[in-house]
Amino acid sequence: MLVSKYLLKTLRESPTGAELPSHIFLLRGGYVKQLASGLYSILPLGKRILTKIEAVIRDEMEKVAGQEVDLPLVQPAELWMESGRYGAIGAELLRFKDRSEHHMVLAMTHEEAITDLARYMLSSYKQLPFMIWQFKLKFRDEPRARGGLVRVREFVMKDAYSFHRDDADLDSYYQRMYQAYENIFARAGIKPIVVKSDTGIMGGKIAHEFMLETGHGEDYLIIAQDGSYSANQEIAEFQRVHTKADHLPLEKVATPGKKTIEEVSALLAVKPEQTMKAVMYEVEQDKKRMLALVLIRGDLDVSDVKVRNYLKVPWLLPAQEDFIRSFGLVPGYASAVGLAERKDLLVLADFSVSEGNNLVGGANEEGFHLKHVNFRRDFNTPHCGDFAKAQAGYLSPDGKSTLRAVRGIEIGNIFKLGTKFSESMGCNYLDESGKHQTPTMGCYGIGIGRLMAAAIENSHDEFGPIWPKEITPFHVHLVNIGKEPEVLETCAKLMQEWESQGLEVLFDDRDERPGVKFKDADLWGIPVRIAVGKKGLVEGKAEWKLRKDKEFSLVPTAELAQKLAIFYGRS
RNA sequence: CGGGGCGUAGCUCAGUCUGGUAGAGCGCUUGCUUUGGGAGCAAGAAGUCGUAGGUUCGAAUCCUGUCGCCCCGACCA
Structure with a gap:
């Protein structure tokens, strides 16, 4: 080419x-x-x-x-209704009607x-x-x-x-x-x-x-x-570290205006890992919009994918404030304490709170938190599980190593x-x-x-890609330096020789300065670049340069074909 | 969906605040000179300033709508 x-x-x-x-x-x-x-x-x-x-x-x-x-891209919606995914997938699935008003989708x-x-x-x-x-x-x-x-x-x-x-x-x-x-x-x-x-x-x-x-x-x-x-x-997954302690009596404390874990733990002089937060989501189960409370230790984050998988729901939305209040809960002061009888709430407890103890949690009352909240004694739920997002520095699941x-x-x-x-x-x-x-x-x-x-x-430098041999667009990048007849003739001959041995050759035959050609060669990333110029040709040699290397070597033109065959494993 | 930014020549951008009728570099065309890591000189082609409406004697510039593109977020109470 x-x-x-x-x-x-x-x-x-x-x-x-x-x-x-x-x-x-x-x-x-x-x-x-x-x-x-x-x-x-x-x-x-x-x-x-x-x-x-x-x-x-x-x-x-x-x-x-x-x-x-080879299967169709355009498919009838009925097919996706059969599998149940028509309803389960959101707007990522492009739906439209054809001219006869049939519901169709573009397959994802x-x-x-x-x-x-x-x-x-x-x-x-x-x-x-x-x-x-x-x-x-x-x-x-x-x-x-x-x-x-x-x-x-x-x-x-x-x-x-x-x-x-x-x-x-x-x-x-x-x-x-x-x-x-x-x-x-x-x-x-x-x-x-x-x-x-x-x-x-x-x-x-x-x-x-x-x-x-x-x-x-x-x-x-x-x-x-x-x-x-x-x-x-x-x-x-990761292994949680729990502190062991006897259960202390529940204690209500005033925390006016303090809603975040940082604010509450600073006010009460406890570490975030001694607190519990309630992360709330809006979910749909059995066609009903529900509020899900995920209880988790204050220093951990919820993995919404883990929650979604546990609940077997296609999506979760972070609950909006008015939605939360419609369930009688107070944003910033929510917890599961005292909600045992509520059938309209989904309460999930991460192992960090079901196995932790004496945590600071919301009192479900504006401006108040509770100290020494303990699972089973103060709140309960059958839905205990792993809902926390693993982070660098946590213990690996077997506890023997650290995660990165x-x-x-x-x-x-x-x-x-x-x-x-x-x-x-x-x-x-x-x-x-x-x-x-x-x-x-x-x-x-x-x-x-x-x-x-x-x-x-995976493979580039500051000038461009460096293609691996198996997926390179061409095998050889041939460049003529100068327009002398012997240079052009040599290039034409070499190109024909290599192509006849099954190699794909890109020959930069443009009337451009060498600098321009070399910059483009770097952008095209072909593994081998061979430059033919008058100077080298006097000794019957051309330049052999690998894209990944900085330096080139002079090789007799008669040996290039064999060198290429070896490089590409075709000898 | 929410928040922010940007739409001016093929590409990168200036000009917009402060309204006066279109610019630069690169690229492209032609000629001459050059020729080893994005050359020089000269001449030239190329943009209804995203789009629609409004304000104004006059709009790339101000106002409103709309379309497109990019970035951040989609969650911690």
Whole structure:
């Protein structure tokens, strides 16, 4: 490919709003162009990388016996009503009507369509297990797109779905897929951190996220210092430290105008970990709007994902003041003391308060708190659990190590879905004894564009991306220095020679100064740059420079082909 | 959804406060000179100042609506 004929445009300056290295370089290098918020046009250079990534993934999917399909993006709403997700998912699911007034959606993932296909195809246990997968556009009306290709609204995903007779078979296939993911990311030059994650609206039981650790990531990961534990912060567990003490008598104290933990603990001269707060949410259960009180020690934060999962509700809203007051509670002075008879409230107690003692809590009266509040004696609830958000510095779940927090970008995930979709959508098969059985499912996703962005976050310098060999847009970046006939002839000859050995060559044949060409070469990040100039050619040599290195070496032009073959493992 | 910011040439921005009819750098076109890390000189093309309405003799500038984009938040009582 000749640069002079290629649809490429590099920018000297970063476009406004780009902050992540991947966002900046994708725009500056001419890989993508933004069309609207969260919507990007992929330009020829970017498309080559996506195609390479897809080739790697296709290779690994075939190794785990995947069968590639292509399912519709536009789907009837009825399908999503069958699975129950039409009502469970919020505005992220784009709904519209077609010309004949049918309710339709743009698929944000393809469990429904796959299950529909499977219930048509599947009839006998002899067909199981199988895995179906695709590269397919998804549309998610994200509340806020950000970070270039990291969080967009329209994107291509590799989504795979497996069907099994039982959990044991799913478990063993899940392990194979786990390995396939390790392979894919390794081939993209990435060493992911694998964490346990929330299963969210997908349902299911166990899920893992493959995360790239980066200072710019939008997810927070909790990792034990000794490596024994890793999880997404949303669901990360930790061991609470409790003080042991005899229960002291309940005591009412005046705390006028003191509502926050800081104010109350300062006034009463106690540490925040000796206080209890009531974090209140508005939830909907059985079509009724309820107020949920989550009681937790003052120094801890609530994980709303843990609360949501415990209550099995699709969403939580922080309760507004007038909503709280409509239940007769006082914001700033709320607790569960004296509310035992209230059936209209959901009271949840984090282990930090159910196992702690002598805490300072609200008196449910404007301007008053209670000292020495104790679980069971002063308040009670059957809903005790882990509702606290893990933070750096806390003890790991086994208590043997300390947790640390890092930021990361999710580049892939694998789920054990179970029978959520196969059951609700009537997908079944006959076993050996002729009985109807419901297959158990797994699903496995990788965002292609996000992986391209992650590869840059993972591998770049101040001048541009440094592409790994397997996903580089071209194998060789050839540059002529000067317009002398012998230089141009040599370049043409070399290009033809390398292409005939199957290498992809980008030849910067433009009439530009060397500095311009080298800057662009850095933005395009091709692993090998070969520069041909009159000076070197006198000795029959050209410059060999790796993108990751600063220095070049002079190599006889006759040896370049072999050197390239070795570099790309094709010798 | 809430809060903040920004929309002026392909890109980055100045001009807006204090109203007087459009600017710079980069990029693009042409010519000459240059040629190893984003060259120099000269000439040139390019913007209904996001959009609609209002105020005014006169609006990029003031007012109102509207659309778009970016950032923060979506939670600790």
